[in-house]
Amino acid sequence: MSDDLGRPVLALNAGSSSLKFGFFMVGASGSRVLLSGAEETLAKPQAAVARIAQRMEAQGLPAPIAVGHRIVHGGPQCRRHTLIDAAVMRQLEAATAFAPLHVPPALALVRAAQARFSGIAQVACLDTAFHAGMPDVARTLPLPRELRALGIERYGFHGLSGESIVRQLGSDLQPRVVIAHLGHGASVTAVAQGASVDTSMGLTPTGGVIMSTRCGDIDPGVLAYVVREHGYDAAQLEALIDQRSGLLGISGLSGDMRELHAAAASTSASGADARLAIAIFCASVRKQIAAMAVVLGGVDLLVFTGGIGENDASTRAFICEGLEVLGIHKAMTRVSPAQEEELIAWRTWQLTQPPN
Secondary structure, three states: OOHHHOEEEEEEEEOOOOEEEEEEEEEOOEEEEEEEEEEOOOOOHHHHHHHHHHHHHHOOOOOOOEEEEEEOOOOOOOOOOEEOOHHHHHHHHHHHHHOOOOHHHHHHHHHHHHHHOOOOEEEEEEOOHHHOOOOHHHHOOOOOHHHHOOOOOOOOOOHHHHHHHHHHHHHHOOOEEEEEEEOOOEEEEEEEOOEEEEEOOOOOOOOOOOOOOOOOOOOHHHHHHHHHHHOOOHHHHHHHHHHOOHHHHHHOOOOOHHHHHHHHOOOOHHHHHHHHHHHHHHHHHHHHHHHHHHHHOOOOEEEEEHHHHHHOHHHHHHHHOOHHHHOOOHHHEEEOOOOHHHHHHHHHHHHOOOOO
């Protein structure tokens, strides 16, 4: 396969329980997708990788020259997209403590891909990499030095989404861009001249705006209270803030915005709870957009992406209500898909280019 036509790269985008994939032909002039899809479960990563490989073979596609993996958190030691070797795997395994829902299934997928596609490069594409150059004022958390020395700081997430938006904008990239990635997880990022300078998520993907089942930013005294008064341990705290809160916790119905919109039409008490959950979500995102506008000294473009950001026009409109005071008008907003698989493939191609 000549380099003029590109080189085949498989991109694996693992979530906490599901998997999206894309198989691309990537070259200097761009990339084109040959096959894409999703696996609904990662309970058996070897079986998931085998099914993807079988689909590729059934369509007569070439074998990949490399496999790129979305890794949510690389911890303090792994901050850039990188080729995976034994040392990098140890660094990523050590980062499990920072994102226990996301890193273990992603690393299980790496091992499965290494077994199925033996002898080819595996690349870690980090969600935190886009934010690695944030200034100290954004990166530093207000904690004692000895804790900060352990790697406790603002890392930021949805970085592959952010990179893909910057890449898509190309010559349309404005000096001051706010990216609102709104889906099951949600975050807002300030981008100056194409670089992340601040973002709503922090040490883990739990912070920032409220999300489907995650609480987002919360008074830390709440956590001390439930530990002291109700005997919560670390596992119970994690379940509370990651699985039982957010839209689900407020509504008592669902963390799925589509289901909340349907319920909100009801005049019942559950309808009122659904409307409240939607309103709090939109207010939370709106506040973060305003904060990022201050960081940037104004906004030239507001980009919505992610499942909610791309597909839920009513929620976008609700979020934008009141942003006129910041000088943000409808003409200054854009809806763009988060092309994470394409970004993973492109970064993987870059890192596996043969020397000239």
